[in-house]
Amino acid sequence: MTKHIPHILIVDDDERILKLLQQFLGKNGYEVxxxxxxxxxxxxxxxxxxxxxxxxxxxxxxTGIDFAKKIKSAGMHVPIxxxxxxxxxxxxxxxxxxxxxxxxxKPFEPRELLLRTQKLIDLYNLHxxxxxxxxxxxxxxxxxxxxxxxxxxxxxxSSTEQKLLDILIENKGKTVSRMALSDAMHGIGxxxxxxxxxxxxxxxxxxxxxxxxLQTIRHEGYILHI
Numbered sequence: 517m518t519k520h521i522p523h524i525l526i527v528d529d530d531e532r533i534l535k536l537l538q539q540f541l542g543k544n545g546y547e548v549x550x551x552x553x554x555x556x557x558x559x560x561x562x563x564x565x566x567x568x569x570x571x572x573x574x575x576x577x578x579t580g581i582d583f584a585k586k587i588k589s590a591g592m593h594v595p596i597x598x599x600x601x602x603x604x605x606x607x608x609x610x611x612x613x614x615x616x617x618x619x620x621x622k623p624f625e626p627r628e629l630l631l632r633t634q635k636l637i638d639l640y641n642l643h644x645x646x647x648x649x650x651x652x653x654x655x656x657x658x659x660x661x662x663x664x665x666x667x668x669x670x671x672x673x674s675s676t677e678q679k680l681l682d683i684l685i686e687n688k689g690k691t692v693s694r695m696a697l698s699d700a701m702h703g704i705g706x707x708x709x710x711x712x713x714x715x716x717x718x719x720x721x722x723x724x725x726x727x728x729x730l731q732t733i734r735h736e737g738y739i740l741h742i
Contacts, residue, residue, distance in 0.1 A: 522637050523547040523564065527557040527580070528572035528599070537570070540626055541633070554578045558702050561587075563675055565682060566594055567637050573600035573611065581614045588615030590700035591687050595636040599624075650685060650742055652720040652729050657681065664719055671719050676704065680712050684730070684740040693737035713738060 524546050526537050534550040541548045549564070551557035554577060560566075569587070571580035578586075584596050596616040611619045618632050650657040656665045662678050664671040673681065683700050684692065694706040701709065713732075717724040731739050 521545065521547045522567040523549065524568045524570060524633070525549045525551065525557060525560055525564075525566045526570040527551045527554065527575070527583070528570075529553065529575045530572070533572070541630075544630055546633075554583050557583070561592075562679060562702050567640060568633060569594055569596045570633075571596060571598055571616075573598050573602060581611055581616075584611070584614040584616045586699065589696065591683065591690075591692050591696050592700060593640070593686060595640050597629075597632065597636065652742070653722055655720055657685075657720075659685075673719070674715075676701065676712055677716055677719075680709070681716060684738065685742065688740050688742050691733045691736045691739045696737070 522545075524541055526534055526541075526548060528534050528537075528550075529552055531552060534552065538548045538550050549560055549566075551560055554575065557569075571583055573580040575583075580598050580600070584598065587594070587596065595618075597618045597620060598611040598614075598616045599620055599622060600611070601622045617636050620629060620632065648659055650659065654666060655671075657663075658665060662673060662682075664673060679701060680697065683697065694709050697709045698704060698706050701712075704712075713730065714724070717727050717730050720729055721727045729741050731741065733739055
């Protein structure tokens with residue numbers, strides 16, 4: 517198996533900063549995507565699994581702090597570093613209270629950013645403890661190719677089904693509310709979440725009407741047992 521290259525998403529409304537960070541982190545062994553707005557960042561997050569997010573605090577529309585809160589409230593555990601020109605202690609506290617894992621004040625030493633980045637990614641991988649394959653009886657979900665396999669037969673997942681399954685796997689054994697899933701899927705709507713759940717069950721359950729793996733917790737949400 518090829519070695520996994522950590523994938524970082526940087527969100528900042530300053531294109532110069534984005535370019536500098538992308539070049540620096542890229543030269544140091546990371547795959548880097550950039551977004552100049554939260555809207556663009558949400559599109560990326562919907563289709564890609566990142567190992568770390570870097571968010572500028574002072575952005576128009578929604579701040580990095582509010583975006584971090586939204587990400588964490590959706591049940592996503594990806595580590596977050598906030599980047600800001602605000603150095604007041606209360607701002608740092610606000611950032612950490614949002615669910616962010618670290619906070620760096622601009623201008624910062626590039627080497628320090630690199631060390632903090634690798635430390636968070638190492639901790640994330642240590643606690644993630646997710647194997648390369650997830651088994652649902654005879655059906656195997658390959659976390660690298662994002663395919664469901666039943667023997668030699670391959671069942672393709674839509675991008676929405678794949679994202680939903682990845683979120684549930686990340687939160688395995690925990691009940692995730694329909695609202696949290698809706699937010700994590702970037703507002704597809706709670707009814708649409710239910711539809712996607714039904715479609716997933718038809719692919720991973722031996723008897724979708726009596727699910728063994730993807731179960732409904734009445735009045736609370738859904739839970740994945742693996």
